[in-house]
Amino acid sequence: WPAELDFYLKFASGRKILEVACGTGRITIPLARAGAHITGLDLSPAMLEVARRKSAGLEHLRWVEAGMRNFDLGEQFDLIISPGHSFQFMLTAAEQLECLETLKRHLAPGGTLILHLDHQDLAWLGEVGGEKAGIFQQGSDVSLPTGQRLRLFHSWAYDRATQTATADKYYEELGPGGEALKRLERGPLRLHCVFRTEMEHLLARAGLETLALYGDFERHPLQNSSSEMIWVVTLKGNAETR
Template identity: 35%
Template sequence: MEQQMLDADIYGPTTSRYYDRVYEQIRDPSGDIEFYRKLASDACGPVLELGCGTGRTLLAIATQGIPCTGLDASPRMLDVLRRKQPPPTLRLVCAAMQNFDLGADRFPLIFAGFRVFQHLYTVEEQLDCLACVRRHLAPGGCFAFDVFAPQLDRIRLVREPEREDVRFEQDDEEIVRYTAVDFDHTQQLMKLRMRYERSQAGEVIDNEIVEMRMRYFFRYELEHLLVRAGFEDVQIHGGFDGRPFDYVSGETIVLARG
């Protein structure tokens, strides 16, 4: 049986159930958690994460005793985080990152880890998010986020065929994720189709399909966008270790102050 979920449900039951297992394989070695943890420690104040999800990064910060707010549009992802029994200094808010209001709260650090900003598909959505960020930044505060750097050998393609990218075991089942990508270069969008194949004792018992889009950005496009939104000091790096930007690493790390 094949079940399918589209953009509105991308962080629904399937994604939230497997999220931590998937990304401990494909993301943890990048160094992003330590990068954001150090920024939070240096900020000397409360921290806001946009798109906090299951708390993969935010819990590493909150357990250091730093007051944190995690914002996410997916109730299911926040439910997964709550089941991890986060410290009382961590507050969770269910809201969209392009339309949130936390009252008088101001943060010396706001961040959006692991490609969260790429779920803003239009310039209007991006500017709305950046306006919300600036309203909630403390004076001199920093907005940090990461997106992938488009690799030229990939963006010349129209489609990448389905391939296996993750395999793991969970709840006495073997889960294999296969991902196919279609490119819409006029809109700078990647359309991903992720098929989670579930097996028991070597026999496939189900396939669950999740489809989602991701906006890709070029370096100077991001710089212009941030300046247009009112940020003045924009730094862009090519890795979480602070290396100079290039398109080889596949990473675009942004630090912006307004």
């Protein structure tokens, strides 16, 4: 996403930061290199192992293995960020509220929580909830540093009853002439498709309030054509003091 890192850097100065669902440190490590004191939290030990290797020697950075829905670090943070649509891994209202309550407990008075979500495209959801559901399409070829070449195939399906989008992916390892040598499977990925008003209700129930809602990382207001929703929120009652 264009301007994503710059967006977080503007909030990071002089703040103690927690990133949830940090993965391999795509955002965490650049923030640490910029001088931030940051904790990266993720459920996947494999991703955290990659993150540790990538960040070797960096100061003011630690990694924690835990899920974003229910964890207890015993401390609070001035800034908590949830990039990359990770909040949408919470598939039910109960999971969403548990996650928000957990993040709220870790947010210091006057602190800021940033949640990056997808802005739902009803036309696309209609397609993958109908005739295109589960149909694999060829994506781009990828060249790895090892010299290995992979070709991506992906499909989406949408369940209107649960507002859940499921992505299935597999890769073909390619030979020198572009022929498929073997197929590499990847398990399904499920995301809850959160709509704006739904999110407003969730935040209110969790005792959080919105400071700003952007449609991209360049801070343009959310509008019909926006592909993203970037929620900047705080503890209820803090907004009036800012």
